[in-house]
Amino acid sequence: MPYRAPVEDYQFIFDHVVGLAQVTATDRFSETTPDLTSAILSEAGRMCEEVLHPLQRNGDLHPAHLENGVVRTSPGFAEGYRAIAEGGWVSIGADPAHGGMGLPMTLTTAVNEMMSAACLSLQLNPLMTQGQIEALEHHASDAIKDIYLPRLVSGEWCGTMNLTEAQAGSDVGALRSKANPNGDGTYAITGQKIFISWGDNDFAENVCHLVLARLPDGKPGTKGISLFIVPKYIPDENGAPGRANDLSVVSLEHKMGLHGSPTCVMQYDGATGWLVGEEHDGMRAMFTMMNNARLGVGGQGIGAAEGALQHALAYAQERKQGRSPVENGTGTIIDHADVRRMLTTMKAETYAARSIALACAVAIDMQTATGAADWAARAAFLTPIAKAFGTDTGIAVSDLGVQVHGGMGYIEETGAAQYLRDVRVTAIYEGTNGIQAMDFTARKLMDGGEAAHALIDEIEAQAEGARAKLPELAEPVWQASETLREGLDWMLGQSDLTQRFAGAVPFLRAFARVLGGHYHLAAAIAEGGDGPRTRLARFYITRLLPEHEGLLAHATAGADDLYALSPEDLSA
Numbered sequence: 001m002p003y004r005a006p007v008e009d010y011q012f013i014f015d016h017v018v019g020l021a022q023v024t025a026t027d028r029f030s031e032t033t034p035d036l037t038s039a040i041l042s043e044a045g046r047m048c049e050e051v052l053h054p055l056q057r058n059g060d061l062h063p064a065h066l067e068n069g070v071v072r073t074s075p076g077f078a079e080g081y082r083a084i085a086e087g088g089w090v091s092i093g094a095d096p097a098h099g100g101m102g103l104p105m106t107l108t109t110a111v112n113e114m115m116s117a118a119c120l121s122l123q124l125n126p127l128m129t130q131g132q133i134e135a136l137e138h139h140a141s142d143a144i145k146d147i148y149l150p151r152l153v154s155g156e157w158c159g160t161m162n163l164t165e166a167q168a169g170s171d172v173g174a175l176r177s178k179a180n181p182n183g184d185g186t187y188a189i190t191g192q193k194i195f196i197s198w199g200d201n202d203f204a205e206n207v208c209h210l211v212l213a214r215l216p217d218g219k220p221g222t223k224g225i226s227l228f229i230v231p232k233y234i235p236d237e238n239g240a241p242g243r244a245n246d247l248s249v250v251s252l253e254h255k256m257g258l259h260g261s262p263t264c265v266m267q268y269d270g271a272t273g274w275l276v277g278e279e280h281d282g283m284r285a286m287f288t289m290m291n292n293a294r295l296g297v298g299g300q301g302i303g304a305a306e307g308a309l310q311h312a313l314a315y316a317q318e319r320k321q322g323r324s325p326v327e328n329g330t331g332t333i334i335d336h337a338d339v340r341r342m343l344t345t346m347k348a349e350t351y352a353a354r355s356i357a358l359a360c361a362v363a364i365d366m367q368t369a370t371g372a373a374d375w376a377a378r379a380a381f382l383t384p385i386a387k388a389f390g391t392d393t394g395i396a397v398s399d400l401g402v403q404v405h406g407g408m409g410y411i412e413e414t415g416a417a418q419y420l421r422d423v424r425v426t427a428i429y430e431g432t433n434g435i436q437a438m439d440f441t442a443r444k445l446m447d448g449g450e451a452a453h454a455l456i457d458e459i460e461a462q463a464e465g466a467r468a469k470l471p472e473l474a475e476p477v478w479q480a481s482e483t484l485r486e487g488l489d490w491m492l493g494q495s496d497l498t499q500r501f502a503g504a505v506p507f508l509r510a511f512a513r514v515l516g517g518h519y520h521l522a523a524a525i526a527e528g529g530d531g532p533r534t535r536l537a538r539f540y541i542t543r544l545l546p547e548h549e550g551l552l553a554h555a556t557a558g559a560d561d562l563y564a565l566s567p568e569d570l571s572a
Contacts, residue, residue: 001314001415003053003118005045006306009354010110011038012533016526017519018359020106026369029104037107044089044111051083052118059121059260060418066252071200074260078203080122085155089115090126094133098149105292105368106361109299113354116303120422121260123303125158125198127296131289132159132210136229139277139285144229147239148208157206161289162193162266170435172283173222177213179273188270189213189230192250195429199264200232200249206241207232209266210289211273212282219280227282228273247271257421290430292364294383297430298357298390304423305350305394308401311416313343315405342404346397348540351523352516353393359519360386377451381444384436389512391426391433398423437504441491449492456481456488459518466521470529473541477517480548484514487552502562503555510551517545
């Protein structure tokens with residue numbers, strides 16, 4: 001079934017919901033005109049529809065595999081990657097000094113989401129490179145920038161991120177990889193890394209790995225870790241790929257989904273690497289790319305949701321089953337109330353998650369353009385919501401997509417199950433959604449709730465302004481924001497973080513639920529209170545927004561009942 005890029009939805013959200021105009025009004029992004037924005041969305045959308053989406057099933061049916069130490073990619077992926085690179089889609093936001101477009105993160109987020117909807121396995125490759133470009137722009141020496149950035153930006157070379165080790169999953173500080181000085185400004189990197197997305201491929205001239213390792217004098221824990229750039233082929237005096245480095249792909253993981261994306265076990269045997277940033281400051285440098293990568297992964301979830309929605313909607317409009325329960329119906333299953341409920345839920349959730357992600361991207365752009373502390377705080381606050389809610393939405397919507405297909409959804413030939421299998425990992429990598437929620441209720445509230453209260457104030461102000469014309473939509477959103485504020489105050493009152501963490505996941509989701517109501521209300525206001533977006537807003541606010549009350553009851557219940565159950569109780 002074909003994929004259609006939702007260009008009109010992005011444009012509407014830019015113009016009426018998240019305020020892209022305030023970004024393009026800054027000196028930093030003043031060249032991002034409406035015509036340019038429209039052209040970027042249209043051209044990227046066409047590439048996703050015509051080039052990437054036809055590769056979606058290839059990656060699933062013909063997975064990447066290891067052949068004589070080289071990863072062989074799925075049929076058509078080399079051509080698909082070439083279209084991404086030649087179109088400049090790897091480097092939308094990269095510095096023009098090294099060949100990038102220098103466009104806002106908001107546009108990067110939209111394009112990445114479209115690519116995710118079209119072919120998530122392949123999209124993961126440029127997402128990794130984008131993160132590496134960002135880390136090098138902020139932390140690398142000029143010599144490293146001059147060699148690596150132009151080639152990463154052009155797509156000639158690809159980038160990866162090497163954090164995880166078998167004994168140190170989310171506890172990065174427990175890593176064992178070592179870096180020993182060679183005496184010539186380079187370092188010998190030794191160790192093994194696991195879960196390395198796109199650790200190798202057969203279409204790029206070079207694959208460049210950002211590797212966390214510990215110097216001989218590095219302290220235990222995260223504060224003793226340094227970051228290194230370790231290429232597959234060591235650049236010669238002209239910057240061209242030279243001799244092979246002392247690294248290898250040991251094996252590829254056999255995964256539930258994302259079969260077209262090779263997940264590698266990487267072995268470093270004294271491989272030559274160069275320090276990025278300061279010694280023992282690797283985590284700070286790595287987090288430069290990880291924070292925006294978390295927004296990118298949220299976008300992957302939203303892209304999968306969009307793909308699953310379109311797939312299910314097309315099926316529902318073709319599948320005839322039983323007698324139509326509505327007069328002058330289509331005669332297909334879309335006439336049935338429960339199918340209509342599922343499809344409307346899928347669309348409403350996708351819109352809410354997309355708006356949250358793009359609002360986060362706008363905050364990042366405003367921080368970049370102005371350096372203002374309040375925008376920085378908002379970007380940081382929205383990032384875990386965008387990641388966790390975006391990926392949770394991808395999973396839930398893809399699951400509903402299988403259900404819409406009925407028994408055929410469980411049959412692989414329909415392609416419905418692939419969206420669910422592919423997206424499932426997004427709630428795990430780049431920091432599990434549980435870790436996102438813990439960060440949300442701990443670090444993101446270290447300002448005493450200032451950023452959170454500012455957002456709630458905006459939600460209430462919009463609802464107040466809409467009460468006269470849209471009372472049936474505005475009032476529930478206003479009430480929800482007040483309930484959310486009470487939950488926030490409870491969280492802020494807990495000095496024992498375990499009490500917060502016990503309800504961290506439902507609290508983050510409650511915040512996302514209310515933000516979703518806020519952005520749906522914005523759509524209804526922009527539409528004048530009459531039209532398809534208003535009808536969708538009414539569905540969300542009436543049927544989905546009330547979930548926030550149960551979520552907040554869970555969030556504020558504390559931890560005592562959790563720890564009252566012993567491991568023996570759980571196994572009884």
